[in-house]
Amino acid sequence: MTHDITPITMPKFGLAMTEGKIAGWMVEPGAAIKTGDELVDIETSKITNAFESPVTGTLRRQVASNGEMLPVGALIGVVADPAVPDTDIDAFITRFQADFAASSDTQSDNAAVDEPVMMTVGDHTLRVHERGEGDGTPLLLIHGFGGDLKNWMLNHAALARGRRVIAFDLPGHGESSKDVGPGTLAFFADVAAQLLAQLKIRQMHVMGHSLGGGIALTLAHTVPQSVASLVLVAPAGLGPQINMDFINGFIEADRVRAVQDVLKYLVHDKSLIGRRMSDDVLRYKRLDGVQTALRTVADACFPGGHQGDDLRPVLAGEDVPVTVIWGREDEILPATQADGLSSSVERHILPDIGHMPQLECADKVNEMVEDFMKSKVIAT
């Protein structure tokens, strides 16, 4: 029997997260809980995630109520043994809140170091977020159609242990400038190559999601010497089929509810799509030039409602190590497009996961990528 009191605080899902909203408690006060039990749904601007209890005990208090928005680290609940008196719990909460208020005052001074910067690359202004340092071969993250660097919010920091990891917004996306030229994979691959040159990176691992996977494959084809390995997450370019209801719906949806319906195609667990995520997408789509940019990309990459680029030949050679990660329940690019690849290509088909494994099962994906990159360093 322990008389410990454990604070449950607003978690930090990735370094970009500064605050979260209590989307819904799943455990009533007074309920017994075990380590790993789902306690509460937390909604961030990108995703709604279940937060698991770090301890075993009894949920004594819900300090934050449903719908409340709180900074990372703020007290949301208290777990303790039923034997701990209420007065102790109250005293604990008071003390915690006072300490937290004091520490957040001092923290605000040295925060805001880990921020994206705007870089001029050729004719484009790109939002680039670089994290991590070390001897490891750097890693470039390329997001997909309509996405931005925040698509990697659950991966970026985790992968940046011992290496530089660079995420950026493609032209036409996020906060980057909105001119997408011809809107082709070759165009985007060229921008990525220019970015690498400007960052003075000769060779790096490239991890691409969806359209970003197609861009990574194109980069490996056009500038093979710059690509140490490829991590392809539900990549474009490996088959003709693509869900055009998603593509067209994403371009056309102009209300939160319509956007929310379209975004549901992205994940298997539909409850992950929160209001704020939809609101974020809508805000992006209102920016001058975005509509034209997305339409240009869709017309260039998916002419006639099919993927126009066949990049399977890039994987036929065995020059570059490749791992492919795909959700079996992908509703945008079917996971069967990973079939029939060269045996040297590592394949991970994840059950009960949709088009965004890097969000839906971030930890698993991070582990796979880490293992893959390590094994390749040893092999070479």
Place this chain on the structure above:
Amino acid sequence: MSKKSFRQAINEALRQEMRRDPTVILMGEDVAGGRGGSAGIKDAWGGVLGVTKGLLEEFGDTRVLDTPITEASYIGAAAGAAVTGLRPVAELMFVDFVGCCLDQIMNQAAKFRYMFGGKARTPLVIRAMFGAGFNAAAQHSQALYPLFTHIPGLKVVIPSSPYEAKGLLISAIRDDDPVIFLENKVMYDEEEDVPDEPYAIPFGEANLTREGRDVTIVAFGRMVGLANQAADRLEKKGISCTVIDPRTTSPLDRDTILECVADTGRLVIVDESSPRCNMATDIAALVAEEAFDTLRAPIRRVVPPHTPVPFATVLETLYLPSVDRIEAAVTATMAHRVVEKV
């Protein structure tokens, strides 16, 4: 993306549209900074509350025009400039001054398209600040948006936050009809994340700032923030609210209001304008007519009394809708029980 105040967001919208389109000009009393007189200092203020500061410097005095204190002449001139090819943004300063130039707005600008058989465009924006809570007394504190909403041919915009202000003002400037853009003067220092790039928020599309099961709250401008605070408090008591910010009173997003009322069955309207013939009565009538069968309780309005805005601070505070009053109205509508007649 960075934090910007309501004031900066409006300034940035004006600046970006003036850069994009050379036909966009500003005119009004003191918009250039009150440089009237022979020894005037250029750009000293940038309007009485500093909203247009720095624009004279960038665009010069052919595009940022200080006008005499004659609303009838410069609002009329702006309407004429609009119908002949420019995109003027005329600033009326306090909306209360509309009394001096109502003919130019109501009988001229608003009627051009209709009376010229659809052959005239009038891309005119009239910016004005409104609202009580600034301790500016009865002639500088009114919220006259129902007056404009009443006039066919005008579009009426009431931004509720810095993000909304920038995107709605850009839409207003790009619109080919006269738009009345009303800024609650108490909000100029409120801050939030606002994209650096230009973006347009369409008119006639309400924004849901909260989604809930129990009660729909419709609120305008600064009242949206108060409604959100009330909704957050009520959430802790187990009452979940939808909060609708219609963004524009004309056009009005009737569909969203009716859909949300159908979902919740209860409606509270928060409107800081004078209570007779205001937006609250307008929306109450709409819902009573179109969605009567979905209502589970009488519609409640949180509005000021039918008096001039008092100057005394305590009375002015009492005059305005508050978070407490919104919370009380929602609680009252939740407490209502339909009694079957025997």
